[in-house]
Amino acid sequence: MLKNNRLPVNAYTCDKYFAIEQQHIFSTTWAFAGLKEDLVKPGQYISVQAGLNNIIVIVDENTQLQAFHNICPHRGTQLLAAKGQINKHITCPYHDWRFDLSGKLRSVPKKVREFKNLDKKHFGLTKASVALWHGMLWVHPEPNPTSIAQWFADIEPHMGPHQVDKLIEAPDELVIKDIHANWKIIVENYIDHYHLAQLHVGTLNMYDHAKAKFQFVGPHFAFWEPLAKGYSANLERNSPLPLIEHIDKSQHGAWVPMLFPGVGISATESTWSVFHIIPLAANKSRVVIRTKVQPCSDLTYLSQSMRSAMYWYKSTFAKDDKMSADHPLASGDFLQEDIFVCEQLQKSLTSPIYKPGPSAEFGESPVREHQHIVWQYISKHLNDNAEQEIAVTSINN
Ligand SMILES: [Fe+2]
Structure with a gap:
């Protein structure tokens, strides 16, 4: 059982917990790999870190998606990096072993002299899995995992009416931030209803937080809230971007699920965003946000932005305008x-006097529940002395 309904502080600060999570959460679940349109032409690829595994997703010659572990079966070198386009072969940079786009080993330099009995069919790339779901690419390190449909079955009805394929990416909206916080702090902030009306009093007031509906469904979190009256009264004018045409007025609102572990979706009347939290270390994470919008001409975007400018000028304000202009709370x-x-x-967690105070019964219930879910994944992998041992490590860090 989780003591006091909370994860231990070390779970947010200590490398051993981080390693256990990488092995038993991020290496055992479906991982976000990109948007469907990232991989279209034969030879296009991306490489993705999924917990301890680096995985390549590539389009083969029949335009089918293939996923392999990004490891040469010869000496283990990483084959491809980041994303790009190759021709017909994946070639290991170390000794030029060549694989076709279905992962089969095709040629080995100096085979006859160096590897007299090498049977190429035993040295293909190790298969992983790739699937499409809601316009997104997902990978799994295993060749036959729980299907993506089954993994997301419980959250499916809570995903909102957005048809992701009908929207186009807005490159100007791309955000990449390295954040000095454990990935769970970022998730817990994302699902914390209690802070919305306080921290974001001047920045998220276009939604009616008092009417929000949320719950965990399996390990995933469902969240919806309606538009605030002042904003929705003249939505065609107030929306910062052109409204998404296929969403009916009766469905307007914000769908903000958090898919376990660490992939938030934020889907509104004018945007659809994926908020990908990538754990880098116990106290560091990267967030990549990609946003899609209704396809329109540049002029339409510009005129909508101008039309709505007065609404945003009047309704957006700093949490603390006494701060200097470059302070986040003045932003x-x-x-x-x-x-x-x-x-x-994250900084406070390393203070010797830190202990969590009372937790809001309604608004912070998702935070507590998320901690229980994480605990279910990791607790059986902590040995009896782990917490004590971890406490010492944490202090020494
Ligand atoms: Fe927030």
């Missing part, structure tokens, strides 16, 4: 506000 930007509190919280 009037909800992402900067969130990053600020996550980093402050």
Whole structure:
């Protein structure tokens, strides 16, 4: 059982917990790998870290997606990095072993002299899995995992009406931030209903937080809230971007699920965003946000932005305007506000006097529940002395 309904502080600060999570959470679940349109033409590939595994997703010659562990079966060298386009072969940079796009070993330099009895069919790339779900690419390190449909079955009805394929990516909206906080602090902030009306009083007031509905469904979190009256009264004018055409007025609102572990979706009347939290270390994470919008001409975007400017000028304000202009709490930007509190919280966790106070019964219930879910994944892998041992490590860090 989880003591006091909370994960131990070390779970947010200590390398051993981080390693256990990498092995038993991020290496055993479906991982976000990109958007469907990232991989279209034969030879296009991306490499993705999924817990302890680096996985390549590549389009084969029949335009089918293939996924392999990004490891040469010869000496273990990583084959491909980041993303790009190759021709017909994946070639290991170390000794030029060549594989075709279905992962079969095709040629080995100086085979006759160096490897007299090498049977190439035993040295293909190790298969992983790739699947498409809601316009996103997902990978799994195993060749036959729980299907993506089954993994997301419980959250499926809570994903909102957005048809991701009909939207186009807005490159200007791309956000990449390295945040000095454990990935769970960022998740817990994302699912914390209690802070919305406080921290974001001047930045997320276009939604009616008092009417939010949320719950965990399996390990995933469902969240929906309606538009605030002042904003929705003249939505065609107030929306910062052109409204998404295929969403009916009756369905307007914000769908903000958090898919376990660490992939948030934020889907509104005018945008659809994926908020990918990538754990880098116990106290460091990267967040990559990609946003899709209704396809329109540049002029339409510009005129919508101009039309809505007065609404945003009047309704957006800083949490604390006494701060210097470059302070996150003076930014009037909800992402900067969130990053600020996550980093402050991470700092406090290493204080010897830190202990969590009372937790809001309704608004912070998702935070407690998330901690239980994480605990279910990791607790059986902590040995009896682990907590004590971890406490010492943490202090020494
Ligand atoms: Fe927030």
